[in-house]
Amino acid sequence: MPSKQRNTTATVLKLLDERGTFWMFDCGEATQHQILHTTLKPRKLEKLFITHLHGDHIYGLPGLLGSRSFLGGDEPLTIYGPVGIKAWIELTLATSKTHIKYALNIIEIEEGIIFEDDQFIVEARLLEHVIPCFGYKVMQKSLPPELFIEKTDALGVPRGPLLRQLKEGHNVELADGRIVRSAQVTGEPKDGFQVTILGDTKFCENSILLSKGSDIVVHEGTFDQETADLAGLYGHSTIVDAANVCKKAEAKHLIVNHISSRFMPSDIKGMIAQVEHYEFPIYVAHDFAEYDWANGQLKKIPSE
Amino acid sequence: MPSKQRNTTATVLKLLDERGTFWMFDCGEATQHQILHTTLKPRKLEKLFITHLHGDHIYGLPGLLGSRSFLGGDEPLTIYGPVGIKAWIELTLATSKTHIKYALNIIEIEEGIIFEDDQFIVEARLLEHVIPCFGYKVMQKSLPPELFIEKTDALGVPRGPLLRQLKEGHNVELADGRIVRSAQVTGEPKDGFQVTILGDTKFCENSILLSKGSDIVVHEGTFDQETADLAGLYGHSTIVDAANVCKKAEAKHLIVNHISSRFMPSDIKGMIAQVEHYEFPIYVAHDFAEYDWANGQLKKIPSE
Numbered sequence: 001m002p003s004k005q006r007n008t009t010a011t012v013l014k015l016l017d018e019r020g021t022f023w024m025f026d027c028g029e030a031t032q033h034q035i036l037h038t039t040l041k042p043r044k045l046e047k048l049f050i051t052h053l054h055g056d057h058i059y060g061l062p063g064l065l066g067s068r069s070f071l072g073g074d075e076p077l078t079i080y081g082p083v084g085i086k087a088w089i090e091l092t093l094a095t096s097k098t099h100i101k102y103a104l105n106i107i108e109i110e111e112g113i114i115f116e117d118d119q120f121i122v123e124a125r126l127l128e129h130v131i132p133c134f135g136y137k138v139m140q141k142s143l144p145p146e147l148f149i150e151k152t153d154a155l156g157v158p159r160g161p162l163l164r165q166l167k168e169g170h171n172v173e174l175a176d177g178r179i180v181r182s183a184q185v186t187g188e189p190k191d192g193f194q195v196t197i198l199g200d201t202k203f204c205e206n207s208i209l210l211s212k213g214s215d216i217v218v219h220e221g222t223f224d225q226e227t228a229d230l231a232g233l234y235g236h237s238t239i240v241d242a243a244n245v246c247k248k249a250e251a252k253h254l255i256v257n258h259i260s261s262r263f264m265p266s267d268i269k270g271m272i273a274q275v276e277h278y279e280f281p282i283y284v285a286h287d288f289a290e291y292d293w294a295n296g297q298l299k300k301i302p303s304e
Numbered sequence: 305m306p307s308k309q310r311n312t313t314a315t316v317l318k319l320l321d322e323r324g325t326f327w328m329f330d331c332g333e334a335t336q337h338q339i340l341h342t343t344l345k346p347r348k349l350e351k352l353f354i355t356h357l358h359g360d361h362i363y364g365l366p367g368l369l370g371s372r373s374f375l376g377g378d379e380p381l382t383i384y385g386p387v388g389i390k391a392w393i394e395l396t397l398a399t400s401k402t403h404i405k406y407a408l409n410i411i412e413i414e415e416g417i418i419f420e421d422d423q424f425i426v427e428a429r430l431l432e433h434v435i436p437c438f439g440y441k442v443m444q445k446s447l448p449p450e451l452f453i454e455k456t457d458a459l460g461v462p463r464g465p466l467l468r469q470l471k472e473g474h475n476v477e478l479a480d481g482r483i484v485r486s487a488q489v490t491g492e493p494k495d496g497f498q499v500t501i502l503g504d505t506k507f508c509e510n511s512i513l514l515s516k517g518s519d520i521v522v523h524e525g526t527f528d529q530e531t532a533d534l535a536g537l538y539g540h541s542t543i544v545d546a547a548n549v550c551k552k553a554e555a556k557h558l559i560v561n562h563i564s565s566r567f568m569p570s571d572i573k574g575m576i577a578q579v580e581h582y583e584f585p586i587y588v589a590h591d592f593a594e595y596d597w598a599n600g601q602l603k604k605i606p607s608e
Contacts, residue, residue, distance in 0.1 A: 001371050004340050008367075029367040030334035036308050055400040059367045063312075063333040066359050067305050088399040095392040096359040097435050131401050 001056065003261035006287055007034055008056040011197055011218060011257065013138065014040075018119060021046035021075075025136065025197045025218075031060035032067050037288065043073030047115070049122070050081030051199025052133035058085070062092045069100045076103040080115070080124070082132050083108045109134065120192075125210045127201035130235040135199055135210045140192025144168060151185040193293055196251070200258065202231065203241040211249035216291075216298055219245055220258035221284070224271045227262075243275040243282060253298040254278075257285040305360065307565035310591055311338055312360040315501055315522060315561065317442065318344075322423060325350035329440065329501045329522075335364035336371050341592065347377035351419070353426070354385030355503025356437035362389070366396045373404045380407035384419070384428070386436050387412045413438065424496075429514045431505035434539040438503055439514045444496025448472060455489040497597055500555070504562065506535065507545040515553035520595075520602055523549055524562035525588070528575045531566075547579040547586060557602040558582075561589045 002008050008028020021044050086106040115122040121139045147167040162172045171181045195216040198207055211217045221239035223231040231238050239256050246254040268284050275282050290301040306312050312332020325348050390410040419426040425443045451471040466476045475485045499520040515521045525543035527535040535542050543560050550558040572588050579586050594605040
């Protein structure tokens with residue numbers, strides 16, 4: 001349920017540099033209203049991953065789908081989610097006579113690799129909630145190594161298509177017959193980032209498996225240690241559960257979201273105190289909180 | 305579509321004095337979020353009238369229904385709306401596993417009297433929009449006349465059940481055999497109020513018929529005179545159309561809502577100027593605008 005302090009759930013993964021788009025995970029009621037207060041353009045939404053079908057995670061979908069069309073979105077949009085999402089979206093759009101001008105693909109998923117292209121792999125696993133709920137791991141593939149242009153210049157490689165071949169790992173022959181090896185003029189391939197975004201769940205093995213080695217884990221922390229009995233009752237986690245998943249998975253950074261509306265902003269300090277002995281950075285996300293990933297480091301972008 | 309200035313549509317008729325409840329007309333996305341910023345309690349929502357099934361009028365329904373239950377609402381709730389509303393609400397609640405703890409009645413209506421009890425009558429008529437759209441007229445029944453207690457005292461009527469009979473129009477016999485007539489000790493019966501709340505529509509005869517003699521008409525004014533061609537194209541009205549309906553219906557006050565997001569708050573003055581020659585009060589509603597009806601007068605309650 002929304003409160004004055006916090007809206008229902010939606011998490012955005014900005015991939016503007018990588019693909020010129022953003023991906024979204026869950027879409028609670030009034031997500032499109034929140035977007036109005038950001039720099040996000042609905043037409044740049046490329047993929048939408050739904051963790052589970054509870055209302056606070058999906059009721060914003062139909063409105064956002066309609067507005068994306070109204071605002072000129074014409075690129076295809078793919079929605080991934082549990083069985084049931086397709087019939088609901090289709091009946092909702094039909095009932096409200098919403099005519100969408102872009103190709104909408106709705107894929108009801110099972111566990112496993114649900115998406116792969118030349119840049120990214122997305123894996124889904126079932127978590128443990130009161131209804132079926134997925135977590136998603138987004139893995140960026142290794143990035144091409146850096147090409148040292150001063151070395152190719154020194155070797156007399158002409159600017160042009162040969163440089164691209166070298167960057168992509170191929171050896172090339174110059175006009176004078178000399179062979180230049182890719183390894184001579186490039187650095188190490190760079191690992192891509194890995195971010196795991198989990199849905200509502202209690203502490204479970206699949207959260208750990210999915211989070212294994214992730215640079216960033218986004219894990220719910222609906223409750224804290226004092227309210228741990230409620231977490232058990234409703235299939236949710238405490239902030240300590242979230243930290244333990246991250247620790248066992250040897251993940252590098254943790255962002256905790258989905259804080260219960262029973263906690264006031266002034267309570268957050270106390271929640272963080274419960275996990276301050278963990279050796280990796282832990283952030284508790286507020287609405288509109290934004291984090292930047294660069295050079296292997298996660299940094300919170302200062303809010304306005 | 306919502307903007308930073310205006311949310312999607314929902315109109316509330318507060319009947320706290322009359323029935324201890326409020327009624328709502330349409331329920332666009334994030335209506336429950338707006339309610340958080342008012343004194344309204346979702347558990348006091350008794351009836352919800354849907355004019356038509358476009359998303360900006362219904363996408364807030366499932367969230368509000370769920371939150372009403374979560375917040376302890378246990379009195380029955382009745383929803384009236386066009387064919388299609390029932391299947392959509394039922395699939396939405398089933399898909400999201402929303403268990404509602406109160407009796408939810410969903411009535412798919414046709415034109416005519418759709419509700420009557422000892423206090424109110426509600427009549428619905430079809431308007432002219434791009435999809436079926438209803439307007440609703442809420443008619444309060446005549447109120448019992450005032451009982452003049454100084455007159456009953458002077459006549460020696462004992463305080464107690466006889467007073468109630470006199471107030472309800474019955475003549476009574478005192479212990480000493482004298483007859484006291486109701487008309488001797490009561491004033492005139494008071495007319496109830498009539499408010500007509502119309503959905504999206506172009507100028508049409510049924511708007512006038514429904515609004516006939518209303519104390520208050522709530523009519524959309526999506527466009528203004530300069531954009532009248534768009535109104536025609538999309539089945540909407542201009543503010544002048546709304547005023548003409550009110551004039552032909554000899555209604556007493558007009559509230560214009562559903563202003564297109566193309567108009568900035570600074571444009572409203574210009575819209576009002578287009579109808580300032582009409583001889584009844586005309587208000588253009590902004591989000592959270594509240595009006596008080598007392599002694600045959602409509603007054604805007606100053607915003608905070």
